[in-house]
Amino acid sequence: MADIHLGHRQYGLKQREDDMASAFRATIQLALQNEPDAILLPGDLFDSRDLRPRVLDAAERNLERVPDDVPVLVSRGNHDENLTPREVTWLNYLHERNLIVLLEAELPGEGGTAAFSPADSDADDERSHAGFYDIDTDDGTVRVFGLQWRGARTDTALGQVARGIEETNNDHGTPDYTVLLAHFGIEDEVPSLGGSVTHAELRDVRDVVDYLALGHIHKQYESAGWVYNPGSPEAHTTQEAREEWNHGYYDITLNPATADYDGSGALAHTVTHHHSRRRPYFRLGAFDVTPYNTYGELYEDFRDYVAKHEEDLEGILHREEFTKGDEPRSPIVDLRFEGTLQFDRSDFATGDLADLVEDAYDALYVQTNTSRVTSAEIEELLKGLDDDEVFVDGRLQTEAIEQRVFETIAAESRFSDQADDVATILGDAHRMAKTGEDPQDIADLVTQRRRELFPEDSENVMIDIDDDPFAGDETDTTPREETDVSEPVGDGSSVSRGDAE
Structure with a gap:
């Protein structure tokens, strides 16, 4: 799931703020019916970095509904840290409370390779986030990486991330399946958006990632059998509420890969989209x-x-x-x-x-x-x-x-x-x-x-x-x-x- 936007008081209405929390709660309840191994959330849990107390309370209450053995893996979107960047955000706070696992890449300057620390790292400078998280399933290990919002610098970051994933796997062993959480748009999905990532810029990432879990665009779309964007649980404009814009979440099921699977891992996915409960x-x-x-x-x-x-x-x-x-x-x-x-x-x-x-x-x-x-x-x-x-x-x-x-x-x-x-x-x-x-x-x-x-x-x-x-x-x-x-x-x-x- 993505683009929850807790705290968005659309049209100045308190009821719309409540709708955002209600859609988040309903989506979690529906997802938990399938007894998931993990919940993935690539960005924009919050609508703003500056939260009213009741918005933070809604986030905590809904995250507390998730069983302790089901990690909620989150990457940072543009709304989670908009305007001037801060060293610490509310996502860092939720990570330290063990309500989420915040995944971020340590990015160098131009060129270079991203670094990813494991979620169980005890290093002092890693307490407020991690770089990757391993999920052990009956069929094998799923490794989830996170890339925070990078805006116009996303194309550069993707090359660094691809190299960083390869280096991480060399250091920590190769998983059976790899997921990357990220927050950006893909070319052609919303032509008026501008600044979207091209398919060519994803080529290196594809070599090391089986499933790209995206947020940022509020409509559901998928591409090339490995890029998936679920659409925000709630529509946030009349344009987003159009009939052709689906909103909801994905259910990802993994099975041993067959010979015709073109991903890099030993597992292959079956992905199903479900509508969220929202206001018409x-x-x-x-x-x-x-x-x-x-x-x-x-x-x-x-x-x-x-x-x-x-x-x-x-x-x-x-x-x-x-x-x-x-x-x-x-x-x-x-x-x-x-x-x-x-x-x-x-x-x-x-x-x-x-x-x-x-x-x-x-x-x-x-x-x-x-x-x-x-x-x-x-x-x-x-x-x-x-x-x-x-x-x-x-x-x-x-x-x-x-x-x-x-x-x-x-x-x-x-x-x-x-x-x-x-x-x-x-x-x-x-x-x-x-x-x-x-x-x-x-x-x-x-x-x-x-x-x-x-x-x-x-x-x-x-x-x-x-x-x-x-x-x-x-x-x-x-x-x-x-x-x-x-x-x-x-x-x-x-x-x-x-x-x-």
Whole structure:
């Protein structure tokens, strides 16, 4: 299993944090039914290195369910130690408590060979992790190595690891089967990810590894009969919840290898994927706003639209992976709009439409997306731009178009009394973003200017506040997921529902 992300409070909801812990617990319970020799977890047990006490408690309680003779072998993912690296993480703490065995490679500089210490090492500098762990089974010895998250340096690390595994086997004897835990993506599985490892870069590892247990990509996939990625137990975005993205865990059974086995060991594997128990997502087909001249007309047809799709939702809710016991779970609904708005955008009450969906579907949360909705006024603006204004010597001047669009958005918003000033803020923030300035500096600029222009509206406004580790759970509403922004700046109808980052 991989990518548990304990502590991820998606959409700022405490219930989603509980879902992550529940999915972890359910996956462990299902896995233990098969009486495993070991549990493998290649990265992202936690969503962040900075944990609320209740998140660490959930990890410990669930790991304590695993019998002492079943080791939980873990490698470090990017979320387990994100931002600035630290010498000690919560995974080191769990290792020292004997709840997990943390496996890491000792990596040299450029070139060289990785070093792996055995899990029973008594060396002082190895107390908080190990390099490899041997599992003795009826059919032979399984040796499990770990490679921590290396990001853009993964390709270099893989060569070092391949050499290190070979050297370790020379020193400690050759096992009957070899597993490597690692946290990275494989080329072609998620084309938009970037920075993935190529199959060519895995060639040396393949010579010494029978099973590459991967995490990092949240969908299930497998490649070349030896690379396996189970998919996160929970979906963390509406994209990850798509039908073609499976989520769950693998069951690996080993038997003596036959003559046609192309691995390096004496054992061969049979691998079965199982769905995890998780919260359902339901995506409504995009609702076209173009035909409606008033919000009232749109609302009436939208209510019928929602009712028409209730049967589709029911078919999803009763699937085994989405039920808790025999009861279906409340879904997360992806609500999307598209088309050209014929009435004032300030009358487009997406919050009320989301409330309608939430009530009709008994939804836990409704994620609203209006990124494909255009105002008729903006379309007219683009049609009416003077060529002399936007073309100089035959070259398109995007800044002129952007400024006109910002002016139109500001004029349509509830801040229309100071449209010129609001358009200036939008333009300044946009230029800062394009030049790669720190997002916090952009947020500070917008916050400061908003307070100056609208002090009466800004008393209770906070932007992107970090979690307070000393505050109660109910105060933490920091959003995190879904990078598509639903509304233009100035239309606050969905800020409390969507993710404001």
